[in-house]
Amino acid sequence: MTTTLDAQRVEDLLLGAQIGVLSSASTFFGDIERWVIDTVAQRGPVTLVHPDEAASYLGDGAMACCAGAIGSLQALQEMPPSGSEPVRAVRGLERLIGEPIDCIAPLNVGGLNCLLAVVTAALLDLPLLDCDGMGRLLPRIDQTTYARTGLSVSPLSGIGPWGDQIELRSDSDRSETVVRSVLNGIGGWLITALYPAGAARLAAAGIPGAITNSAAAGAILRSGRGLDSPRIARQLGGTLLGRRTLTALVHRRAEGPSSGGQPAQPLTMLFESENPREPLLLLEVRNEVVLALVDGSVTGSVPDLVCLLDPFRQRFVDLSDITVGDVVEVLILPADERWKTSEGLRLAGPASFGLDGFGVFP
Amino acid sequence: MLAGDRDSAREVVVDLGPILDSWLTAPRPTQLARVTAVRIAPTESSIRTPFENWPARLTDRVDGGWVWMQGGVDMHGGSVGPLDQSRLDLALELAREGRSDTISIAATGALLDPRPELEAAEYLMTRPDPPRVVMAHLNGGRRFFERERATLVSAALMSSVETFLDAVTDATDAHRVTLAVAGADGARLTGQDARSMPSAMFGTTTALAAQGAAVRAGVDSATILVWTPREVRVLSMDDGILRARRIRSASALSRMRLAQRHAGQARWMGPSVPGGAAEPNGGRPMIAVGPADHQGGPTPEFESLAATLRTQRPDLRVVVAPVDELAALGAAVSLPQCEIERFSILDGADDVAGARRENLRVAQGKVLGTNPGEYFSETILDQCQPVSFLDTGTFLVHTAVVGRPAGPR
Numbered sequence: 001m002t003t004t005l006d007a008q009r010v011e012d013l014l015l016g017a018q019i020g021v022l023s024s025a026s027t028f029f030g031d032i033e034r035w036v037i038d039t040v041a042q043r044g045p046v047t048l049v050h051p052d053e054a055a056s057y058l059g060d061g062a063m064a065c066c067a068g069a070i071g072s073l074q075a076l077q078e079m080p081p082s083g084s085e086p087v088r089a090v091r092g093l094e095r096l097i098g099e100p101i102d103c104i105a106p107l108n109v110g111g112l113n114c115l116l117a118v119v120t121a122a123l124l125d126l127p128l129l130d131c132d133g134m135g136r137l138l139p140r141i142d143q144t145t146y147a148r149t150g151l152s153v154s155p156l157s158g159i160g161p162w163g164d165q166i167e168l169r170s171d172s173d174r175s176e177t178v179v180r181s182v183l184n185g186i187g188g189w190l191i192t193a194l195y196p197a198g199a200a201r202l203a204a205a206g207i208p209g210a211i212t213n214s215a216a217a218g219a220i221l222r223s224g225r226g227l228d229s230p231r232i233a234r235q236l237g238g239t240l241l242g243r244r245t246l247t248a249l250v251h252r253r254a255e256g257p258s259s260g261g262q263p264a265q266p267l268t269m270l271f272e273s274e275n276p277r278e279p280l281l282l283l284e285v286r287n288e289v290v291l292a293l294v295d296g297s298v299t300g301s302v303p304d305l306v307c308l309l310d311p312f313r314q315r316f317v318d319l320s321d322i323t324v325g326d327v328v329e330v331l332i333l334p335a336d337e338r339w340k341t342s343e344g345l346r347l348a349g350p351a352s353f354g355l356d357g358f359g360v361f362p
Numbered sequence: 363m364l365a366g367d368r369d370s371a372r373e374v375v376v377d378l379g380p381i382l383d384s385w386l387t388a389p390r391p392t393q394l395a396r397v398t399a400v401r402i403a404p405t406e407s408s409i410r411t412p413f414e415n416w417p418a419r420l421t422d423r424v425d426g427g428w429v430w431m432q433g434g435v436d437m438h439g440g441s442v443g444p445l446d447q448s449r450l451d452l453a454l455e456l457a458r459e460g461r462s463d464t465i466s467i468a469a470t471g472a473l474l475d476p477r478p479e480l481e482a483a484e485y486l487m488t489r490p491d492p493p494r495v496v497m498a499h500l501n502g503g504r505r506f507f508e509r510e511r512a513t514l515v516s517a518a519l520m521s522s523v524e525t526f527l528d529a530v531t532d533a534t535d536a537h538r539v540t541l542a543v544a545g546a547d548g549a550r551l552t553g554q555d556a557r558s559m560p561s562a563m564f565g566t567t568t569a570l571a572a573q574g575a576a577v578r579a580g581v582d583s584a585t586i587l588v589w590t591p592r593e594v595r596v597l598s599m600d601d602g603i604l605r606a607r608r609i610r611s612a613s614a615l616s617r618m619r620l621a622q623r624h625a626g627q628a629r630w631m632g633p634s635v636p637g638g639a640a641e642p643n644g645g646r647p648m649i650a651v652g653p654a655d656h657q658g659g660p661t662p663e664f665e666s667l668a669a670t671l672r673t674q675r676p677d678l679r680v681v682v683a684p685v686d687e688l689a690a691l692g693a694a695v696s697l698p699q700c701e702i703e704r705f706s707i708l709d710g711a712d713d714v715a716g717a718r719r720e721n722l723r724v725a726q727g728k729v730l731g732t733n734p735g736e737y738f739s740e741t742i743l744d745q746c747q748p749v750s751f752l753d754t755g756t757f758l759v760h761t762a763v764v765g766r767p768a769g770p771r
Contacts, residue, residue, distance in 0.1 A: 023750035028609040030619055031507040035409040072751045074758070075437040077505040078705075079470045082407040139751060161436055161470075162404040184754045187404070188437035229641075245644040249745050251714065251757075265748040274645030287750045311641060312596050312628035319750060320504065320758055321607075323743055325600060327644045 002053055004045035005128065007037050009215050010118060016218025017114040018316040019236065020305030020333050021137045023073070023287045028321065032080060036115040039122050046118055047127040048211060049103065051203035054129060063099050064129060064199035065090065067120035068107030068192060070141055070158065070179060074320055075188025076112070079161040085191035086120035088165065092157030093193035096167055103199050105129040107144070107192075109210040110137030116191065118211075129199070131206030134348075135336035136305050139287040142176045143348050145338050146195050149205040153179075156194040160186035207336045221314055229311060229329045238333040241294065243311060244271030244281050246326050267319075271330065281330060285319070286353045292332065298358055300332040303339035303348040307331050373540040373733075375550060376530060377693045379566025380686075382519060386564060386614040391423050393522040396462035397514055398493075399428035400453045402445075402469035402478045403506075406430040410507050412468075412514060417616040424518045426462030429453040433478045435471030438754040439707055445478065450485050457493055466517040468498035468510035474705040474756070494520065501559055502703060503608050503621025504758075511620040512561045519560035527553055540733060546624040548573045548604040548692060549699035549764075552732050561622055564614050566693075567685060569604055569625035572597045573692030575651040575681040584679075585643040587635070587671075589652045589664050594635050596628040598643060603742060603764055606701065623701055635667065640674040647677040654684050698732035698765040700725040701743070707755050714746055714757065721761035729765040737765030 005013070014033055040046060049057050054064075067086060069076060090101050104124070106117035109132035121128040133144030141153055153175035156168040164186055168178060175194075183190060195202060220235050233240040248270040267285040272278075279295035283306060292300035300306045308317040309329040317328055339348050350358040385393040399412040413425045431449035435441045457465055465486055469478040476499040483495045498513040527543070531553060534541040543556035548569040556563060572586040572595075582602040588595045598605040604625035611617050630638050639648060650671055652664030660668065660682045668680045681688070702725050706717045726739040743762035748755075 028607075028619070030505055030609070031410045034415075070751075072437060072749050072756075074504065074705075074749050075752065078473070079404060079434065079436055080506055081409055082405045083409040084407060162442075180753070184438050184752070185440070187440060188752055188754070188756075243642060249747060251747055265753075267747055274642055310628075312630075312638060312643075319747070323760065324745060325605065325644070325743075327598075 001050055002057055003048045003212070005040070005048050005118060005211070005215075006045040007041040010037050010040050010115070012215040012218035012222060013114060013118070013211065014218065015221045015315070016214035016216070017109060017111060019110070019214070019217055020307045021111040021316060022285065022289055022308060022319050023111075023137065030077065032076065032112065033115060035083065036119045039119050043122045043125070046121045048130045049127045051129060051131045051206060051208045054203035055200040058102055058127070058199045060200070062102040062199040063097070064103045064105055064197060064202040065093055065101050065193045066105050066107040066133065066146070066195040066202070067117045068113035069116055069189055070192055071183050071189035073112055075161070079187060079189070081161070081191060082163070085159040086116065087123050088159050089157045089191055089193040090120065090124060092165055092167055093155060093196055096155040096157060096169065097196050101126065101193070101196070103127045103129055105202055105206060106132040106210065107141070107194065108132050108134035108137050109214045110134060113137070114211065114214060128211065129203050129206065130211045131203055131208050132210035133195070133206055135207040135210060135339070136303070137288060138348050140176050141179060141194065142173065143352065145207055146202065146205045148338070148343055148347060151195055151197050151202065151205055153194050155196060156192055158190035158192035160190050162187055166190070207338060229309060229331070232309070233331055236333055238331050241281060241292065241299065241330040241332065242273065242278065243327060243329050244273050246270070246322060246324050246328065247272045249324055271328070284355070290350060290353045290355060291358055292330065301350050301358060302353060303335035303344065305333040305335060307333065371537070371539050373542060374530070374534050375542045375544055375693045375696060377544045377566055377570055377689055378523065378526070378556070378563045379544070379546065379570070381526070382523075382560065382564035383614045385519070385522065389419055391420060394420070394423050394518040395464060395521045396426040396460055397424055397464045397466050397517040398426040398453055398457040398460060398462045399510070399514060400431060400450065400465055400467045400482060401428060401510065402431050402433040402467065402482060404432065404434055404436075404470065412510060416618065420615070424514070426460035427456040429456060431482070434469045435475040435478065437471070437474065437705065437749065437752060437756050439475060441475075441478070445481055445485065447485055450482055454486065454489060454493065462493070464494040464496060464517040464520060466496045466498070466510070466513045468506065468513055470506050472499035473502070473504065473703065474707070496520065501561065501621060502701070504703060505609065505621065508609055508619055508621040511618060512622055515615070515620060516559050516561040520557070523560040524557050527557060542696070542732070544570055544693040544696050546622055547606040547699065548625050548696055550696040550732070561620065565610070565612055565622075565624065567689050568595045569597065570689035570692030570696070571651060571685050572599070572625065573604060573695060574688035574690065575649050576602070577691055577695055578681045578683065578688070579649045579679040581647055581649065581679070583646050584649045585646045586649045586651060587639065589650065589667060591663065592631070594630045595626050596630060596638070597625050598627055598646060603697070603699070608703065636670050636674060639671050647679065648675045649679045649681060651681045651688065654682050698729045698737060699762065700728040701762040703758065703760045705749070706757050706759050708757050709755050717757065717759045718744060718746055718761065721759050722763065725761050725763035729763050732765055736768055738768050739763050740766050
């Protein structure tokens with residue numbers, strides 16, 4: 001069903017988009033989030049098109065692309081955008097493909113990218129497809145259901161913090177590698193338009209209802225019915241591993257290919273309970289949590305989402321904000337079923353993070 | 363000016379928070395000075411300009427215009443060439459025209475490399491009739507906008523705070539007692555730090571009242587619920603130190619977000635209060651803090667809440683006292699603290715260890731220098747983590763140190 005996304009629902013989405021995101025959850029919302037809400041409030045609601053209706057609503061020949069940032073949220077907060085990047089990125093992509101873009105889709109619904117897709121659609125007065133390519137946040141731009149069905153990341157157009165624009169055509173699978181190398185020199189982030197494709201095809205390749213579901217989950221978090229983590233776990237279909245205190249945060253330098261080509265170095269988080277009889281909980285982080293171990297046994301793994309909830313603020317915790325001594329709820333949420341196939345696990349399972357032989361599989 | 367045990371007092375701790383709150387919330391905030399902003403950033407256009415979304419009553423008073431200068435440092439240490447001094451001359455001109463005597467400088471990436479701010483400040487201060495200059499990296503706090511905003515608030519408060527503290531210092535000097543000022547994190551600052559970064563000192567009441575309540579309750583680790591008629595503010599204390607956060611949505615500033623180390627952890631309202639209070643918080647006991655009515659007893663609303671909480675938390679301790687009394691006690695027991703959060707580009711374990719050591723050295727120096735001989739330093743936070751989604755070797759190095767009394771107090 002075609003609906004609209006007004007500023008009020010964007011606020012729900014803002015909370016829902018933090019679910020399952022550790023690397024770039026905005027535990028403390030700031031000006032970038034406010035900019036998105038203000039833009040939608042000023043320019044009017046964004047039309048949200050369900051993937052099933054993409055062809056009928058947009059027409060057979062309509063073109064779509066994904067919008068989202070690649071790189072570091074901390075870099076984006078330190079060097080904030082000018083506001084023109086989303087439009088410039090899409091216009092650049094249009095030049096590359098020689099066709100106008102008729103609608104926008106989120107690269108991923110987890111974290112800030114969900115909001116960047118919304119603001120891109122709002123700034124361009126284009127409808128937004130109610131789907132995404134991850135159902136969560138995964139580190140690589142080719143770890144998407146779009147790529148899983150054979151769509152190409154490129155042509156890609158991106159704008160960096162200094163206003164530099166990059167345009168990429170790659171007929172091989174090297175887009176992630178090339179973009180990642182550009183990212184460092186360009187300043188730490190790129191706001192991009194990528195995955196250009198027919199709107200119906202892009203919609204069919206995405207996870208349907210991602211934005212609606214995320215906004216609904218955000219509304220649960222905003223519902224103000226008490227700080228009840230079991231209720232949140234139940235309503236989101238997850239498993240609560242319990243409340244723990246972060247007692248150690250250990251950075252280990254990646255050796256060789258153990259990081260699986262992921263753009264970050266390994267980090268281990270150790271959580272303990274006030275009750276010594278409760279088991280130790282250890283999380284392995286490669287940008288996001290990839291493994292959860294309870295007393296040494298793997299209890300959760302990618303592609304499922306292992307997330308940390310601040311029980312006092314009822315917000316998901318951002319890795320950059322957490323400090324030793326913080327108390328969190330550890331929650332495992334199931335990934336979309338598309339990730340549970342052998343091809344899905346190859347793209348987003350533990351092995352894709354250099355952790356062969358680990359993981360909890362259905 | 364000094365009353366009470368002025369002959370036996372060794373130090374005076376001032377809580378400027380209520381005064382600054384009243385200055386910031388006044389319909390006509392006449393204590394605030396006009397400020398001109400220099401923003402050093404890659405591009406001129408931005409989703410937020412320096413005074414955007416400020417309440418009109420504050421911009422009317424404070425906004426002395428702003429100048430963009432291309433620069434800043436990105437997350438791999440990249441920058442552009444020398445500073446464009448003509449932009450700084452423009453800022454001086456704007457400040458003169460707008461009658462601001464203070465210029466605030468904020469550069470993107472200054473937590474990785476503060477040189478653009480330092481070079482701009484040096485240029486401004488070597489001009490004839492130099493303005494007062496405030497640099498954002500000294501305020502600290504990740505996120506450019508929040509750091510810039512805190513610096514602008516500091517710059518606006520600086521002159522009035524200085525006048526006030528000068529008067530207090532005259533009195534403390536006359537009585538040969540040392541002067542300290544309490545911050546919103548429950549820590550104490552030196553008079554010099556208070557002068558240079560006044561934004562650290564507004565909105566102190568909750569933290570100091572919580573700290574005072576912990577003394578009254580005789581515990582040094584606790585979850586502390588500070589009740590007000592509108593909400594309950596939740597704080598956590600470990601070994602006498604309140605857990606601090608770095609970004610604040612400030613009620614004294616119409617909920618503007620800015621970088622300030624403060625102690626509030628969450629706000630609970632309605633059914634969230636008993637729901638949240640029932641859950642354990644790292645084994646800490648719970649203290650509920652409520653105001654006294656005119657007869658010294660709890661108000662009926664607070665008494666009702668305390669009764670509910672008692673059924674859930676047998677370890678609950680209830681402290682009922684005038685908030686200002688608790689805040690004064692909290693200020694008196696405050697300890698010097700220093701928190702440093704910065705980005706570093708590191709390569710290898712030796713680099714990481716070196717960056718941590720450097721942060722600790724600076725933080726320890728700051729704390730021990732507060733009042734030499736009075737304190738020994740204790741590290742309360744020492745962590746270093748790679749910045750996500752970057753493989754440039756950029757790390758966030760985060761350190762906090764507290765000064766514990768070296769002798770009996």
